[in-house]
Amino acid sequence: MIEVQDIRKSFKTPVVKEGRFSGIRTLFSREYRIKEAVRGISFKVDRGEFVGYIGPNGAGKSTTIKMLSGILHPSSGEVIIGGMNPHRERRAVVKRLGVVFGQRSQLWWDLPVRDSFDILAKMYAVDEADKLQRLGQFTELLDLQAFWETPVRKLSLGQRMRADLAAAMLHDPDVLFLDEPTIGLDVNAKRNIRHFLKLINEEFGKTILLTTHDMDDIEQLCSRVMVINEGRLSYDGTVRSLRDSIGLPTLITVTFRGPFQIPAPYLAADEDSAQARIRVTRVLDQSVTIEANRREMNTLEIVKELGKWGELDDIEMQDPDFEDVIHKVY
Numbered sequence: 001m002i003e004v005q006d007i008r009k010s011f012k013t014p015v016v017k018e019g020r021f022s023g024i025r026t027l028f029s030r031e032y033r034i035k036e037a038v039r040g041i042s043f044k045v046d047r048g049e050f051v052g053y054i055g056p057n058g059a060g061k062s063t064t065i066k067m068l069s070g071i072l073h074p075s076s077g078e079v080i081i082g083g084m085n086p087h088r089e090r091r092a093v094v095k096r097l098g099v100v101f102g103q104r105s106q107l108w109w110d111l112p113v114r115d116s117f118d119i120l121a122k123m124y125a126v127d128e129a130d131k132l133q134r135l136g137q138f139t140e141l142l143d144l145q146a147f148w149e150t151p152v153r154k155l156s157l158g159q160r161m162r163a164d165l166a167a168a169m170l171h172d173p174d175v176l177f178l179d180e181p182t183i184g185l186d187v188n189a190k191r192n193i194r195h196f197l198k199l200i201n202e203e204f205g206k207t208i209l210l211t212t213h214d215m216d217d218i219e220q221l222c223s224r225v226m227v228i229n230e231g232r233l234s235y236d237g238t239v240r241s242l243r244d245s246i247g248l249p250t251l252i253t254v255t256f257r258g259p260f261q262i263p264a265p266y267l268a269a270d271e272d273s274a275q276a277r278i279r280v281t282r283v284l285d286q287s288v289t290i291e292a293n294r295r296e297m298n299t300l301e302i303v304k305e306l307g308k309w310g311e312l313d314d315i316e317m318q319d320p321d322f323e324d325v326i327h328k329v330y
């Protein structure tokens with residue numbers, strides 16, 4: 001559905017002059033700085049995938065999304081969406097794309113929400129019956145009715161984001177590019193947006209590329225995640241294997257039914273010994289909490305080992321916090 005072949009994007013910006021009349025001198029300066037925002041990225045996204053596209057500030061995420069949606073022209077490389085090039089066949093591609101930039105609305109600021117939808121329906125040549133059918137669906141899913149007649153500038157951020165998402169879906173695109181759709185939202189509003197995104201991916205089969213700084217978005221929505229760092233992809237795979245590859249310890253708390261005995265080497269966790277693959281971090285009555293690295297020992301091995309210490313009654317696992325995993329990747 002999306003094919004990206006070695007895309008690059010450099011920005012040329014004038015070097016800012018210091019001192020008196022700096023503005024005017026910068027304007028007429030011939031000195032430029034080249035910023036390589038995207039430095040050769042390739043990937044494919046299949047129909048129906050929900051892919052997270054993450055990276056630190058300034059990594060090149062928005063620049064990539066802008067190249068994919070045809071807003072920016074790559075300095076080199078090629079983008080193909082649904083078999084078409086977004087620059088050469090802009091009109092046809094735009095019909096198959098929905099784009100949401102969380103920081104900026106595509107709705108008309110001073111007009112009631114309803115009017116923006118009327119304009120968009122005309123722009124995308126959505127016929128009246130389809131428009132009404134989709135609006136009915138979105139109104140129900142995103143509760144648009146409450147602010148249907150309100151000018152966009154008076155909407156809360158959560159309402160505005162719901163309206164923007166519905167607007168991006170009005171022409172029934174196959175592919176959605178979402179750049180920070182949950183930015184600045186409270187817990188409840190985020191949950192509503194995530195619920196909607198999950199639904200349109202799973203029930204309506206939309207292919208979604210999601211940029212976000214909220215790792216809960218990624219964990220709850222994406223099966224696959226791509227990490228961009230300084231303009232290059234540094235990871236492309238499942239969220240699960242990203243966790244595992246980073247090798248942060250999993251916390252496991254076991255409760256023993258009767259007496260139990262922790263072998264001495266596990267308590268005196270010596271980093272170099274083989275036993276250090278399991279480290280006891282807390283003992284409280286019948287429960288023992290250990291840290292183990294699942295890159296070194298799989299779950300079954302860990303449980304087998306713990307079973308030698310006493311009769312197991314209960315076991316609880318806590319994966320490393322995804323924020324911590326990502327912190328290591330960045």
Ligand SMILES: Nc1ncnc2c1ncn2[C@@H]1O[C@H](COP(=O)(O)OP(=O)(O)OP(=O)(O)O)[C@@H](O)[C@H]1O
Pocket residue numbers: 011012013035036037055056057058059060061062063064
């Ligand atoms: N129009 C532009 N002119 C010059 N430099 C630009 C332009 N757009 C982006 N850049 C630079 O390119 C780099 C990548 O920017 P981009 O907005 O793609 O990052 P990002 O990963 O989306 O960051 P963030 O998470 O902060 O939104 C940054 O150094 C940015 O300053």
